[in-house]
Amino acid sequence: MTTLPRGEAADVHRAARRRRAVAAAGAVCAGLLVLSACDKPTPVSTVTVGQDSVNSEALCYNDGKALDAKSLAKCAKNAGDIKSIKVDQDENVRFGVDPKIADAGWTILVNGRQFTESxxxxxxxxxxxxxxNAQYGTQGDSNTVSIQMGASPAKGLWSFKLKKA
Structure with missing residues (x-):
């Protein structure tokens, strides 16, 4: 026989449940803390040539708000490690953008100059x-193609390097 007073064994189970609940709450709080430290992802743009494609998050993006000229110039200078794709002149180049970019309107720039209408x-x-093609001012073996969200002022910039195959 046990010498515990009536109902005391139940307290042991209650304490174990309480510890598990506190541990679970702590894990949830820790997870939320880690997630709050992450940056919000920017919309993505994609360039596809044949079976190959590359995608990128924005070089410059301020959650859809207008960027000033100074910010855009800084982004253009920091475009050193942009993704590249080879382009055969007989293939089509397909550009796809996130709906957030499309809703604001977007323009394709080649080497910093407007190439398409919004x-x-x-x-x-x-x-x-x-x-x-020299006719379009895009001769050479490689060109930087950018997608600019918004017209004036710009709200974001995504860049890719197109290399002649």
Whole structure:
């Protein structure tokens, strides 16, 4: 026989449940703390040529708010490690953007100069030959193509390097 007073064994189970609840609450709080330290992801743009594609988050983005000229110039200088893709002149280059970018309107820039009119679609197709043609001011073996969200002022900038295949 046990010598514990009546109901005391139940307290042991209650204490164990209480410890588990406190541990679970602590784990949830720790998880929320870790998530709050993360940056919010920016919308993504994608360039596809044939079966190959590259995508990128923004070089510059302020949660959809306007960027000043100084911020954009700084982004253009820091575009050193942008993703690249090879382009055969006979292939089409497909540009896809997140709906957030499309809703604000977006323009394709080549080497910093406007290449297309603004669009609110999430997808565009341009012949690969246009990116390596003196007529369009895009000659050479490689060109930097940027997607600018918004017209004036810009709200974001995504860049890619197109290399002649």
């Amino acid at each position: 669009s609110k679609k999430t997808y565009r197709v341009i012949p690969g030959s246009a990116f390596f």
